[in-house]
Amino acid sequence: MDHTHNDTDAGSARPPFVHPSADVEEGATLGAGTKVWHLAHVRSSAVVGDDCVIGRNVYLDANAVVGSRVKIQNNVSVYQGVTIEDEVFVGPCAVFTNDLRPRAQNPDWKITPTLVRRGASIGANATLICGIEVGEYAMIAAGSVVTKDVQPYQLVAGNPARPKGWVDETGEIVSREIERG
Numbered sequence: 001m002d003h004t005h006n007d008t009d010a011g012s013a014r015p016p017f018v019h020p021s022a023d024v025e026e027g028a029t030l031g032a033g034t035k036v037w038h039l040a041h042v043r044s045s046a047v048v049g050d051d052c053v054i055g056r057n058v059y060l061d062a063n064a065v066v067g068s069r070v071k072i073q074n075n076v077s078v079y080q081g082v083t084i085e086d087e088v089f090v091g092p093c094a095v096f097t098n099d100l101r102p103r104a105q106n107p108d109w110k111i112t113p114t115l116v117r118r119g120a121s122i123g124a125n126a127t128l129i130c131g132i133e134v135g136e137y138a139m140i141a142a143g144s145v146v147t148k149d150v151q152p153y154q155l156v157a158g159n160p161a162r163p164k165g166w167v168d169e170t171g172e173i174v175s176r177e178i179e180r181g
Contacts, residue, residue, distance in 0.1 A: 013032075014032040016030035016032065016034040016035070016036065022038065025044040025046075026044060028044055031052065034049070034053075037053070038056040038057070039056055040056065040057065041058075041059050044062055048070075052070045052071070055071075055072055055076070058073075058074070060078050066084045067085045070084055072084075073089075073092040075092055075093045076094050078090075082113070083115050083116070085115075085116060088118070088121070091125070093125045094122045094125065096128050096130070097129055100130060111130075112131040114128055116133075116134045117152065118136050118137070119137040119169060121139045123140055126145070126146065127144070134146070134149070135153065137153050137169050138151065138152060138155075138156070138167075139167045140157075141156065144158055144161040145160050145161060147161065153168070165177065
């Protein structure tokens with residue numbers, strides 16, 4: 001399968017790597033050094049920055065935006081309307097949504113955007129309901145269902161996700177206080 005249609009800097013010494021079983025549609029943009037692994041699907045008009053790792057069976061929808069140095073683990077779907085900034089970690093089987101009132105047939109459907117800010121971490125099997133913003137370096141615990149904005153450096157967990165404390169840029173818990181003081 002020919003992946004020469006990926007848009008990269010013409011003089012880049014670090015072309016993206018696309019596993020032969022992955023499907024990167026014409027018009028998708030992959031940054032220098034990005035790796036797209038087994039059975040991933042990157043739709044036309046999706047944009048992925050430099051030095052990302054796109055795991056097995058990841059789906060990046062048309063117009064999805066992924067920054068640089070992002071790791072998206074296996075079995076994650078990033079739908080249209082989702083923007084992931086630089087250095088975000090998305091754990092395996094995390095779920096993004098883009099429709100607040102899903103129906104099989106809805107001619108008036110509109111995308112509800114989600115924004116994940118720089119350095120945030122999303123745990124395995126977390127679900128993010130669309131229309132939220134996850135702040136810089138926030139941490140979402142595995143299995144959480146996030147229905148509201150998450151503040152920068154905030155740790156949230158549960159269903160629905162509730163504040164549990166604060167983390168630093170390395171992910172270490174620095175406080176178990178619920179409110180920042």
